[in-house]
Amino acid sequence: MKDELLRYLHEGRAALLWKLDGLGEYDIRRPLVPTGTSLLGLVKHTASVEAGYLGDCFGRPFAEPLPWMLPEAEDNADMWATAxxxxxxxxxxxxxxxxxxxxxxxxxxxxxxxxxxxxxAPRRNVTLHQILVHVIAETHRHAGHADIVRELIDGEVGVRPENSNLPPGDAAWWLAYRARVESAARAAPDSPAAPIRE
Structure with a gap:
């Protein structure tokens, strides 16, 4: 069971780091959404969270200080990279x-x-199995965030280099697909863009 859980964790880690490939310093750091999410910030955050869950929680603290995780650190200090x-x-x-x-x-x-x-208090007593599942979910969640952020930067998408997990459409196919999705959204009941029905 541990091997299978670790495989999923390793896949999520690799997917998250892959999103940095081929980008310059500005692009990996810049905030692309109103909450300030950036690619390098996601990596910093995920590393910090994993160090806590699979370290401190089992009496095996990660040896290096992570000052951005201290109680006195500013809010969200783990979510972005300083210059x-x-x-x-x-x-x-x-x-x-x-x-x-x-x-x-x-x-x-x-x-x-x-x-x-x-x-x-009712939730804090856990098992390694529980925390492995939690860290896998957290890692894959942030890999998904990174996928969207990367798409906003340069249009690159996919779950891993050898398998994007997307249909093999060209740019024209994706434009037409997006237009269909937009049309369906506008036609939905109660959509502000829906045509008035008498």
Whole structure:
């Protein structure tokens, strides 16, 4: 069971990092939505979250300080990269977190007890299995965010380099597809763009 869960976690990690490939420093850092989400910020956040869940929660704290995760850190400090935080330093951090997390999974039985101190009292007592599922969901969720952000930057999409998991349409096909989706949205009942029906 652990091997299967780790495979899903490894796939999510790889998908998230892949979204940085081929982009310059500005593009991996720039906020593309009103909440400020950026590609490098997603990597920094996901690394930090994984370090906590698969480290601290099982009495195996990640050895490096993560100042942006301290209680006194400013809100959302883990969600963006400062100008002096390089792509390389954040990616290397994520790789070190992976090694630490994978070592935790290898060292403990799947039903090992843990405690998530930032969860409410009724929920905070957990197992390694529960937290692995949680971290997989979190990682894939943020890989999905990264996919949308990357599409907004340069139109590149897909789940991994060898399999985009998308129909093989060319630019004209995608334009026509998008137009159909837009037309259906406008025609939906109660759509502000729907034609008035008498």
């Amino acid at each position: 002096d935080e390089s792509r390389e330093s954040i990616v290397r951090l994520y790789h070190r977190v992976w090694a630490h997390s994978d070592a935790t999974v290898a060292a403990l039985p799947i039903d090992a007890p843990g405690v998530v101190p930032w969860w409410s």
